[in-house]
Amino acid sequence: MSLDPKEPPRHLGGELVIPVMAVIFTLYYFTTIWNSPWTAQVSAFAIGGILLFVCALFFIKMVGYLQRGEGRLTFGNLFSYEDIRSGRIGLLITTVGFCVLIGDLGFTLTTFLFLWLSMAILGKFKRLGLITLTATLMSLGGWAVFIWAFETRFPRGWFENTMRMVLSNG
Amino acid sequence: MGDTSTILIEVFLETIGFWWVIVPTIFLGLIVGGIPGFSAANTIIILMPLTLAMELQTGLIFMVSLYCAARMGAGIPAILVNIPGTAGAAATPLDGYPMTKQGRGQQALAISFVASSLGGLLTTLIALAAMPLLARVGFYMHSVEMIVIMLFGISLIASIAAQDMVKGLIAGFFGLMLGAIGADVVYATPRGTMGFLELYDGVPLIPALVGLFAVSEAFIIIEKRVILTEEGQAAMENPTWSATFEGVRETFKRWAHIVWTSLIGLVIGVIPGAGASIASFVAYQQSRTFSKTPEKYGTGHIEGLIAPEAANNGVTSGTLVPLLVLGIPGGATAAIMLVVMQFHGVSFGPSLFQQEPKVGYGMFMAMAVAYFIMILTILPLSRYMSRVTTVPTIYLAPMIISFTLVGAFVPREYMFDIYLALAFGVIGYIARRTGYHVAAILIGVILGPLLETYFLRALKKSEGDISVLFSSTLGNILWVALIVSLVLPLVFDRNRKKKAMVIQ
Numbered sequence: 020m021s022l023d024p025k026e027p028p029r030h031l032g033g034e035l036v037i038p039v040m041a042v043i044f045t046l047y048y049f050t051t052i053w054n055s056p057w058t059a060q061v062s063a064f065a066i067g068g069i070l071l072f073v074c075a076l077f078f079i080k081m082v083g084y085l086q087r088g089e090g091r092l093t094f095g096n097l098f099s100y101e102d103i104r105s106g107r108i109g110l111l112i113t114t115v116g117f118c119v120l121i122g123d124l125g126f127t128l129t130t131f132l133f134l135w136l137s138m139a140i141l142g143k144f145k146r147l148g149l150i151t152l153t154a155t156l157m158s159l160g161g162w163a164v165f166i167w168a169f170e171t172r173f174p175r176g177w178f179e180n181t182m183r184m185v186l187s188n189g
Numbered sequence: 190m191g192d193t194s195t196i197l198i199e200v201f202l203e204t205i206g207f208w209w210v211i212v213p214t215i216f217l218g219l220i221v222g223g224i225p226g227f228s229a230a231n232t233i234i235i236l237m238p239l240t241l242a243m244e245l246q247t248g249l250i251f252m253v254s255l256y257c258a259a260r261m262g263a264g265i266p267a268i269l270v271n272i273p274g275t276a277g278a279a280a281t282p283l284d285g286y287p288m289t290k291q292g293r294g295q296q297a298l299a300i301s302f303v304a305s306s307l308g309g310l311l312t313t314l315i316a317l318a319a320m321p322l323l324a325r326v327g328f329y330m331h332s333v334e335m336i337v338i339m340l341f342g343i344s345l346i347a348s349i350a351a352q353d354m355v356k357g358l359i360a361g362f363f364g365l366m367l368g369a370i371g372a373d374v375v376y377a378t379p380r381g382t383m384g385f386l387e388l389y390d391g392v393p394l395i396p397a398l399v400g401l402f403a404v405s406e407a408f409i410i411i412e413k414r415v416i417l418t419e420e421g422q423a424a425m426e427n428p429t430w431s432a433t434f435e436g437v438r439e440t441f442k443r444w445a446h447i448v449w450t451s452l453i454g455l456v457i458g459v460i461p462g463a464g465a466s467i468a469s470f471v472a473y474q475q476s477r478t479f480s481k482t483p484e485k486y487g488t489g490h491i492e493g494l495i496a497p498e499a500a501n502n503g504v505t506s507g508t509l510v511p512l513l514v515l516g517i518p519g520g521a522t523a524a525i526m527l528v529v530m531q532f533h534g535v536s537f538g539p540s541l542f543q544q545e546p547k548v549g550y551g552m553f554m555a556m557a558v559a560y561f562i563m564i565l566t567i568l569p570l571s572r573y574m575s576r577v578t579t580v581p582t583i584y585l586a587p588m589i590i591s592f593t594l595v596g597a598f599v600p601r602e603y604m605f606d607i608y609l610a611l612a613f614g615v616i617g618y619i620a621r622r623t624g625y626h627v628a629a630i631l632i633g634v635i636l637g638p639l640l641e642t643y644f645l646r647a648l649k650k651s652e653g654d655i656s657v658l659f660s661s662t663l664g665n666i667l668w669v670a671l672i673v674s675l676v677l678p679l680v681f682d683r684n685r686k687k688k689a690m691v692i693q
Contacts, residue, residue: 044363
């Protein structure tokens with residue numbers, strides 16, 4: 020039973036994600052330095068050792084919460100219906116798409132597609148005119164400032180190459 | 190002395206005459222400083238042909254103004270949208286962003302601008318006066334002393350951990366472990382790289398910064414229509430000039446705090462290899478340690494914003510000292526300045542001030558004038574910049590993600606860095622949603638590899654004898670200072686609690 024009935028039980032599953040990641044990564048890290056010279060080991064064993072100790076303390080604390088009924092092994096603080104309603108899942112998918120496509124399509128085109136689709140998802144496909152205008156201005160503005168004016172080494176694609184040829188031929 | 194004064198006055202008047210270079214460069218610097226990945230160093234590299242084509246004086250004024258403005262510009266997105274433009278501004282959002290959410294974004298920007306300008310101006314003047322003395326600081330700072338300075342910065346993790354000690358320590362040490370990824374500095378053994386060649390040089394800082402702060406923040410802010418709280422929205426509906434002046438007034442009231450924390454920045458800036466990120470964390474930690482109200486830090490406390498901003502601008506003048514006096518650049522931007530000056534045939538060391546005093550003093554004077562002009566030009570902008578916070582999150586979040594993710598690509602031009610930023614974004618999102626502090630993770634990623642490098646260097650020199658850590662007088666003084674700064678807050682806290690109990 021939870022000690023305070025008014026207080027909802029903690030989502031301990033979610034709180035355990037970072038420590039579990041930390042433990043897995045630390046153990047993996049140790050395997051990569053096991054046969055290394057001491058110079059490669061000393062700092063990592065010291066830091067990793069402390070991290071494993073602190074994580075162990077945290078796990079013990081979590082067991083205490085579970086036994087007292089103050090928390091459950093749920094992930095409500097990480098995943099909920101709100102993620103779908105707010106468009107967070109959609110934004111995550113478009114972000115992954117942005118990362119995958121930017122190497123081939125280049126900065127301007129990918130940014131336009133990403134901004135348009137993400138804003139449309141988050142805005143529940145309302146005010147598409149304003150969204151199209153914003154996405155166009157931001158992507159073209161980014162191209163003009165960073166690629167055309169300052170020649171920053173952004174990923175380049177069809178649009179950037181065409182514009183370069185158009186501008187260089189007057 | 191008389192000659193030096195005449196030169197300084199001459200140089201000052203000449204530099205003021207270059208306002209037409211300084212003013213546009215300030216705005217360029219504010220933009221490049223505000224976007225992660227576009228540091229002053231990168232911009233100067235991009236514009237190197239232009240800089241080399243300029244006359245030496247014009248080129249130096251351009252570079253110095255850009256450097257100062259970029260440092261200040263990095264604090265603007267840190268305050269308004271919780272995204273530091275550079276690692277040097279990573280401690281700024283700790284108190285700057287809560288102020289914005291409360292609708293005090295305009296005040297926070299004014300505080301940041303005034304603290305940065307005053308901190309930069311003050312340390313420039315001090316550096317000018319105490320250059321020979323300051324140049325020696327770099328000589329006395331060996332690996333042992335550097336370890337203690339790093340620990341000053343890392344002890345901020347303990348301060349952050351004050352809310353939930355175990356979670357804070359997990360975040361901090363997880364960051365230190367992630368910072369340990371890469372080939373070891375002695376035998377180049379790959380460690381924790383998961384087979385990625387791109388990680389052999391360690392975890393690149395910009396993708397970590399972009400992911401932990403920008404990407405994760407973008408996924409959080411979409412829960413609300415705008416990033417402001419309800420009170421914040423009400424406060425931002427009618428922005429007034431009085432809010433800007435309130436920020437200016439509040440900063441001037443804390444002038445002693447600016448002096449103290451900018452001096453921390455100056456001293457750390459003088460040490461080659463140290464930098465604004467270490468300085469801002471150390472200044473924040475020291476400010477909190479000796480504060481009468483440490484519990485207010487992290488909730489939108491003015492001193493918590495002044496400390497990192499004054500310190501990271503104090504670093505700018507500090508990095509010029511070893512460059513000009515010893516010919517050792519204190520950071521990436523200083524190294525580029527060195528290249529440009531060498532191209533123009535300028536020699537470094539004490540002879541610089543004898544043979545070409547106008548160049549040596551001119552760089553500091555350019556910095557002082559740039560900071561002075563910056564106060565006048567950008568303070569009025571705080572009212573308009575803070576309007577960013579009223580932009581609906583459905584537009585703001587995708588813009589943050591696209592422009593910062595591509596910023597992660599710029600420094601190394603690896604597509605891998607964009608994916609890495611996304612991975613850090615996921616870690617940052619999980620951390621934020623489950624009560625772990627992303628700043629603690631970032632402190633670890635920044636300071637972890639540096640700490641290891643100096644630790645190994647110290648051990649190598651002593652052939653593995655750990656007592657080397659307590660072998661130098663300056664190092665021992667710093668150890669005592671570190672222990673005092675960790676213990677004193679506990680004592681103060683106990684006294685405060687006792688007093689509170691007596692009053693009750």
